[in-house]
Amino acid sequence: MDSTPETIATAETPRGEIALRERASADGTVVHELVVAGVFAMDSADTATETALAQRSLERVAAPTRVLVGGLGLGFTAWQALKDRRVRDLHVVEIEEDLVQWARLGLTPTLGVLARHPRVTLHVQDAASAVGDGEPAGPWDLVLLDVDNGPGFLVHEENERLYSATALSVLLSQVTTGGVLAIWAAQREPQLLATLTGLAPTEEIVLPVERQDRCLEYVLYLARA
Template identity: 45%
Template sequence: MEYVELARAESERGELVLRERRPEGGTPALELRANGAFVMDTLEVSTERALATAALGLVDPPRAVVVGGLGLGFTMHEVLADSRVETCAVVEIEEALVGWMRDGTVPHGPALLADERVRIVVADIAVALAEAAPATYDLVLLDVDNGPGYLVHEGNARLYEEPLLRAAHRTLRPGGALAIWSAAEAPELADSLAAVFGDVEALPLDVLLQGRDERYWVYVARTGQENSAR
């Protein structure tokens, strides 16, 4: 296996690396790593897309969507594939990653960001949700790291706790939904979501990742038709 580093950046959260993985006789893939931990690649993207499709199927119409975490753009791509979506705000804390998507270091990035419905916000998703006006979004999608059990940054633990979940609930319109990607089953997250939303569903996603059978999860919580800050 050969690895070719394409870009590297340092921030207060640590190191972010974009590299190309070149298996002998296999398909090359871009790979994103944060502080040495695998975040995602361009070969197995079904679960990033499933995060969007699972939530998009619950809300009609999903006019306004916010995606927490840009990654390599595949969740955003699935959101934009839905013609009902009028605006898609993507909140990404790593400015370097946004730059790699914009300048073509990630080859498919410029085309995705050229969609007039996209608005990129370089910020902490927790801050962005706390500052958002009530009943702003139909969908909130969170894919900022590997879930509550496999944090890329310890500070991300708060993203799966009740105060942040309540902030997300407040930003949702009646009948809206919050969907969260997780690398492993997370019963404590389900409990926290249930405490805030009441209506929670855990969706298992079986994938083949670099020759290994893996099971990821998407947790979906829906607001009632009478949505109010709790």
């Protein structure tokens, strides 16, 4: 039986409280949890779909030298991308300054590795900065967006603008020819698929996952520039 989660860091932000929690699993493994505005966001117990977001996308890009990750979370998407030695310049944009600070303090092993790694730059920045002429600047060989549970289940309502045809078109224009824009979602998003397909060849990859005796379907959307 897992132990009761213990909060090891918390911060009040303009978007609500964020909290980093720690618990021991039944096998003694330390599990970290991220809670955003009182809602469970993710944990380190099962990171299969976060790593799949990076893996499946990297398989489709011949030379993913410059990579942008939207959303730090617990760092597993960025860490998986960093494992690919072709990735020489990895930028992560995260809106919550406190979460970036927790990474720099090494409050979890994965976040600590990212904060110290010479090929990684962490930016305290809204993911929408990836659209247009904001910093960090493109072009990018690969863009991985994991800032929400998809447009149908937003973490922050203002992120809705990221999924508009205009924003996605601008973002795709920052991706090099043959590169990929990849988006993680907690469910099928027919409108997102239709919007992306209208802009670029797009794959919908369904990832079945069992969590707490429930069968879930997480989804990746991969648009090739």
